[in-house]
Amino acid sequence: MSGTIEGRVVRLGDDVNTDNILPGPYLNLTDPAELGEHLLETYDTEIAARVQPGDVLVAGLNFGMGSSREQAQVALQARGVAAIVAAGFARIFLRNCINVGLPAIESPQASAALRDGQTVRIDQAAGLIECEGHSWQVPPQPPFLEELIGAGGLVPWVRRQLRDDTSRRTGR
């Protein structure tokens, strides 16, 4: 992981499900900007309206529970969400974030402390979350995930894999 993210905290609760991140009726949309318009629509319309590019969503436990829909990540990225900090993530949602290169950082301590509207700084290389003089250390990712995240996500990782396979086959 590398890079530093600094953004305004948008505070969410526990068990935010993917239906509330991107509701089912919009799953026939494919345009990222259109998907982005419906981000968090059934969670809370007031919060949905004030998500700005560069914001950091801070949630409680089990963020992203439910459906495997990656349209949720597309909508988050289309609205410019810079990172998600949560006390915990649901399995498929976390995989999807890793795969598409959307920083998803598990930190129960930071999640408990961070408040709506604060400015949070995330130093990915150092594994550090900082806000108003407080800081929280994030344990490093397992080496495999480090590699995947470092590659920029699963698309570049597979592209490299396919290229390597081709050059092995053709001897070039």
Add this chain to the structure above:
Amino acid sequence: MPTGLTMAQKILGSHGVEDVVPGAFGRAAVDLVLVNEVSGSLALREFAKMGAERVFDPAKIALVADHFVPAKDAISAELVATLRRFARDQEIEQYWEVGATQEAGIEHTLLAEVGLIAPGEFIPGGDSHTCTYGAFGAFGTGMGSTDIAAAMALGEVWVRVPESIQVTYEGVPGPYVTGKDLILAYIRSAGVSGATYASLEFGGAAVRGLSVDERMALCNMAVEAGAKTGFVAADEVTLEWLEGRVEGRDVSRFDADPDAEYAARVSLDLDGMGPLVACPPSPGNVTDVAELEPVHVDQVYVGNCANGTLTDLRQLAQMLEGRTVAPGTRLIVVPATQAIKRQALREGIIDTVLEAGGMVSAPTCGACFGGHMGIIAKDEVALATTNRNFRGRMGHHESHVYLANAYVAGAAAVSGEIIDPAQVLGR
């Protein structure tokens, strides 16, 4: 000292994962990859971005148009058309779409029915309820579109070996209790994140006594507790059902080793338990139907990948026989596949539903996820045999969904309220 292995460890180990210690990462070879028109809409785009030209093996891809079919509108039609073109271009014969192919329906019920799921197989799918395949002792697990694109390109996916939780059901439940209630009982005890990233292994006499249909209902909602998958070890019931469906494939039975290591062992007592209901807005908000204050329902929906099987339709028909849908309530029945619908027609179940005043649709994921075919209005209440009741799941964000089995659905249809089926049929 080497210890025994869980079902998840055995299957991942036999699919190329070298280190099967829980928490280890590896790459697992897939036996089948499931894609629908919704996960496909992004997956096909990512597949192209990966520089992939051909799928790793056309015989190991299953494409099912099921969420917005028959196409709800022009943009939905485009998603289906995209999937159909991909099938043609990649020479994938395993493509199903209601109205276009003789067999068709909701992906998980359909793939099992056409014999694509066998014990010991590893099957990632672009749908969170892919865990349904655990009913056959297969490792089905839901993944997002980019994972599915990678699986189609490489024939493998990255995995983290899960911890396992053994769930044993003890005792004998009361009448009108089904596989649905067994999983609701587990989610009531574990909560919606109690099994996050874990693999569940369901056992006990009550599970052994379940039909394949009810085992699918049980494993389907493993993800509602956060699990990666949920298994029932294959037994005589499984093998009998698989006979003639998976010819020429290895269907050898296997179970976890007796000395396998579990992160937790959970025992649930079913003695005397009646049907359960998950109240809005969470599948974890479970209570006994008998203890619920009477709730008027505007709509009863029987269908979806959890409970749209022939067993569910028979249970529903038992409740409807000689009765009519209550005034102020509507009944929507969605058989999960065309084959189920045909059999329901032969058995007179469709007639029973129509005579009662209900409607029967083509197989589709439909209103379960708020797509189409039975969307509910502001302040309306639905009782559904589906698997999720999040805010706005079936329609307006100020509508409410209760989840229960098909007996409870039938009782709600004829009474207009969520009541114990025993109040309609007696004990």
